[in-house]
Amino acid sequence: MTDFVQSARHTTEALRDLFEATPLQRNDHLSARYGAEIWLKREDLTPVRSYKLRGAFNAMRKMRAARPDLGHFVCASAGNHAQGMAYACRHFGVRGTIFMPVTTPQQKIDKTRTFGGAAIEIVLTGDYFDQTLAASQAYCRDQGAHFLSPFDDPDVIEGQASVAVEVLDQLGRAPDLVILPVGGGGLASGVTRYLRAAAPGTAFRFVEPAGGASLRAALEAGAPVTLPRINSFVDGAAVARLGTHTFDALKWADPAQVLLAPEDRICITMLEMLNVEGIVLEPAGALSVDVLPVLADEIRGKTVVCVTSGGNFDFERLPEVKERAQRYSGLKKYFILRMPQRPGALREFLNMLGPQDDITRFEYLKKSARNFGSVLIGIETKQAGQFALLAERMNEAGFAYRDITGDEALAEFLI
Template identity: 65%
Template sequence: MTDFAQAAEAATAAMRDVFPETPLSHNDWLSDRFGADIWLKREDLSPVRSYKLRGAFNAMRKMDGSRVACASAGNHAQGVAWMCRHLGVDGVIFMPVTTPGQKIAKTRIFGGERVEIRLTGDFFDATLRAAQDFCAETGAQFLSPFDDADVIEGQASVAVEMLTQMPVPPDLVVLPVGGGGLSAGMLGYFRAKGVVPEIRYVEPAGGASLSAALAAGRPVTLETLDSFVDGAAVARIGDRTFEILRQVPPQHVLRVPENRICVTIQEMLNTEGIVLEPAGALSIDALRDLGPEIAGRRVVCVTSGGNFDFERLPDVKERALRHSGLKKYYVLRMPQRPGALREFLDVLGPSDDIARFEYLKKSARNFGSVLIGIESADPGAFEGLERRMDGMGFAWRDLTDDPVLGELVI
């Protein structure tokens, strides 16, 4: 057994004086659905509802300073805040302006008077620079959310617990990837123990920094970033974490669409009563892509976090409907004459429901542009709707999957 394995196991043992291990639970519904033996490592049930507490604990217990600073989209912030209060250390926590309010509020609760929160930057990387500049100016100790040896060592405790909780090692482990701290820590521990299951790494499609790094052979900064999966939307994977992950086969990295993740969030909430944030649902959502590959096999999905702001639920529902083909948006050229709207209503099928109706151009003399959102109980119903609109002479355009126009009008 190598030094890394021993250090990870020592960190895991030390954690038991502060917080309990998270459950590893068999999930019957997912097992039946995918024809596999599916287990969930429930990091969403840690004291701060994410695995980030582990890395913060391990790094901060080794620090000798009295002030710490970090940058985080939420979960690392909560872990640091919780440890600041537990250890009696002052902390300054930098968070993106776009961080969900629920995560900001919980960070304040966990840290109490020991932490100061500063909101800066629209994306994590701008927030990170602000925190690092603050440390350079004040001498505070910076605690990286992922690109730190002690943090990686702390996140490895997930793998330590997993191997002790299972009767036999898993055949396949499915891990979410953001900055790479969790995946690097777990892979490093498996390697050090000489017990390496197959691993699939899951990224949000709009933040695939590991895929980009593997393609380039080094960490690179993504030109664009979709911040919806805020717990894993990182524009550049860590240098230290990539050194551990650089031998990962590119075909073992899965990129899942943000809107489909919303379907998984809803399913887990409605069917299993499990509250997951978008990053926490990544590993479960990837089961759809693994399909026959996991049939009959023992699979562990790490549910990395459950800090979900329920104010986001309408957006999650909207995205899920669009991904499932149950909602579409059209711009319709509507004649400006009596009876035109009534004619359009006759075009609707029995399961079609108008969810939005808005004139975009009201001053036109002969025709007006209308934004209309339609929900249906049957994805196949839209083909018939569009055929009937053509037959009635209505000019229309589908905006549902148009990223530019969709951002402007939907």
């Protein structure tokens, strides 16, 4: 452990060639809400707007020291790892080949190209990441290049530990609790390995998206397991299988220390951080803040560090984020309503709505029935309790309806 601590400090010093330490900021809004000292480690403010640059830089630095002749690195990524590697390739003046799925948004492709410049080549292949990964690894073997893993690499893990080095230096003392987002486990592995040696009194909580809980699954099984299905909304942390090296670094953890964040609830946190604090976070970057309400009793009076791991958010996704947040909060619902085909039926239904209810979607799904027509209706309100009143009125009037807000299959096709 002592060797790791020293090595992580050396890595942190070397990183200063790329960027200054990211801010550790006390958040007054969150601190007042929870009666605690809430500090945000702003990894969303690195040059590539995520912590991934740290691991990519360290792995590349160490490989070049061991093999000075090595000048070609390869990775597969649709997001932050690609941008971190591109930046590092340009810094070291080495060649980088970055494989990305064909479905990668153009904004992410353009940002990766901007960071890497002439040092990198982007190859678009595969509709799904597994296909992209297989193609990149085959190419890497053919070219004799070095494959740069996004998380499952000891040097990448050591690079991510620099986050913990900076936290202790900036805070001037050990925090009571550090909350870490988890995808493949690289950040959590590096930070916990460093702090367990340098600040053994610090406790940890890990946060995974509910649709990608690979750490909890691995801890419960005693080994990494492949999740049969993941929800890709939290794209920076939706990983189907924890890494081998990262599991070795985290296998001491209790599954109870791993908290799951529902994807729609994360959207509420993202909007609050944007609207109240002016902080732009991607879904994975909001994970550590999202679980604060769950930990409210535990953290009162304590010093808590939340690592906001990334801010690469495409604002074209903002309507989806708002929609998810409203549905989770109970402020927006979708119904399939059987509308009687008689004069005055629509007016009768509209009179059931309250003064703060707003129809955001109205579409006939079936118009051929003589007596009834099926209508898809979306309603937005200011108070979640309004929907209970609406349901009561529809039941009294004999309107048949079905709430499909939480039906993923129907929502995917209709909403």
